[in-house]
Amino acid sequence: MTDLIRQDVLKKLEDGDYSCRKEFTLAMFSGKWKINLIYHLGHDGAYYFYELQRLLPQASHKELAKKLKELVADGLLDRQEEAGPRTKTVYSLTPLGRSLLPIIDAMYAWGDQRLSELQLDKITFSLGDPKKS
Amino acid sequence: MTDLIRQDVLKKLEDGDYSCRKEFTLAMFSGKWKINLIYHLGHDGAYYFYELQRLLPQASHKELAKKLKELVADGLLDRQEEAGPRTKTVYSLTPLGRSLLPIIDAMYAWGDQRLSELQLDKITFSLGDPKKS
DNA sequence: CTGGATCCACTGTGATACTG
């Protein structure tokens, strides 16, 4: 659902409106699977398309291709075709894409922290007010 | 567009699946207007609902209320009603919401930088290959 | 192996209007 933001921002840019700093950045990795793609490619190096498919089994073939295309269009990913009987495509982060990693890592850390707290809350709650009879 | 991610994450949490660190964080401020709301409340303090409306004129009354409700539910915003002939509601960031500011500021900085580059590219392009006859 | 097209169901959003 997050592509609406990307649409909005792209439209603003077309109109010469460059007053959307944070929305622009958000548009880079919002949209399903995008943040995962950047994260994996950032930490593990390069991947073939079919490898990414295995990495994100929940993502449909179509969406994966679509999101990868957008990431390439935004300058975050590099795309290299390897000739052969079955053409293979390698994706990797560009330096620009790599520059997003600190932000994504910060998001990872924040989520990690927050989820720990939520788990503790849950346990505390369970102990203090058990649902079972 | 981006609420799909929020839906997904909330579902995962219900299922006891806490393996979605970055998606969880992303879910906090993806969704239209959310990042703007956090940003404004973080930098300016508290706002009445109607002030937020004026701050984000493009956002519809309904969506604003909906997103604010989600942000409160996620523990990022605090909501206080002021009694009176016309009930007014004040929104402000919770400490948890405030802890997101470094990430959002980083996104602002990244977008600022990137947009400058894009503008330069555009100018260079115009000079090198002018569209006009 | 990749990429794209089509069909279809569902979600997100805006406009409008109603309630307290």
Place this chain on the structure above:
DNA sequence: CAGTATCACAGTGGATCCAG
């Protein structure tokens, strides 16, 4: 002033199929 319901429409994503 603030919150919500209803309707209508566009965007998104999954399944499937076809093409290079």
